[in-house]
């Protein structure tokens with residue numbers, strides 16, 4: 001459907017603004033495609049209107065059911081872009097100016113672009129529902145609330161978040177993993193982890209619920225790189241294991257979000273759908289690039305317990321790759337710590353005791369103990385910092 005294709009192209013253009021500078025062909029191409037998708041839509045509808053409320057994207061008066069896995073509606077809603085109306089004479093320049101305003105709201109909420117935007121009459125009107133034909137900007141008010149402070153703390157990792165969403169979108173639409181982007185996320189997370197450990201781990205507990213898969217991928221990658229380094233392995237392993245961790249749940253990108261975040265018991269059918277994600281992920285990774293064989297192995301093995309339980313069932317008992325053992329511990333930690341729609345994140349100490357109890361049963365004993373000592377060391381450091389910190393910071397890795 002043309003409306004769905006336009007929204008997908010629009011958010012790809014927003015992502016390209018995160019990834020590339022203004023003159024980069026990747027960004028210019030994404031902008032041109034978004035405009036082309038708009039022209040196509042206008043062949044049948046000269047004045048399209050969109051509404052974003054909660055998880056729902058509505059085109060004119062029709063909810064867009066075709067946009068499975070497209071999780072931007074809630075983000076637009078949150079920053080006050082709830083209604084968008086596009087005039088027939090809209091040019092590509094108008095569309096780019098609109099995207100620039102939305103981009104600032106999403107990623108630079110403290111930038112006040114209202115002064116310049118009010119001067120120009122735009123052919124794209126947007127705002128909050130109920131304030132038709134009038135610009136509405138939700139400005140970041142100075143506030144000391146915990147939620148605001150947390151939101152600010154997450155901002156430094158927005159770019160990686162956008163890149164991971166881009167990777168997931170590509171897998172959803174093409175079935176292929178964009179390897180260059182995945183590798184660049186790992187490089188950048190590794191740099192952030194060493195340069196500013198205090199801002200990296202906050203994501204562990206601050207995942208916005210609608211971005212569960214993205215945030216989980218980043219958290220597990222960061223924890224895996226930290227633990228791999230803690231175990232004394234070299235830089236090549238740290239990067240390779242980090243990349244495998246980033247992609248470990250890629251088999252989930254095609255599972256409907258409602259199933260992934262469903263509160264309460266899953267039906268047998270839903271459970272079996274979720275349990276296919278290791279095999280599905282390994283297949284996607286392997287078919288994308290055979291150089292990613294370690295990542296494919298980790299995707300396949302990350303839910304297998306060392307006593308043979310878990311899934312998928314191995315046909316004969318064999319040891320899993322050390323990268324899978326590391327990712328398994330980090331995955332469980334983040335899964336329990338994350339706030340999900342159906343529960344609060346579990347307390348840090350409770351998760352550590354679960355991991356301790358699982359050492360030698362679910363988790364490789366040495367790796368589980370190394371994880372515990374890394375986390376405890378990191379807590380000690382966090383407690384001794386003079387700056388009051390909302391959250392623990394990463395261990396200072398040497």
Ligand SMILES: [Fe+2]
Pocket residue numbers: 248249277302303
């Ligand atoms: Fe998984």
Ligand SMILES: [Fe+2]
Pocket residue numbers: 216220248249331335
């Ligand atoms: Fe996972």
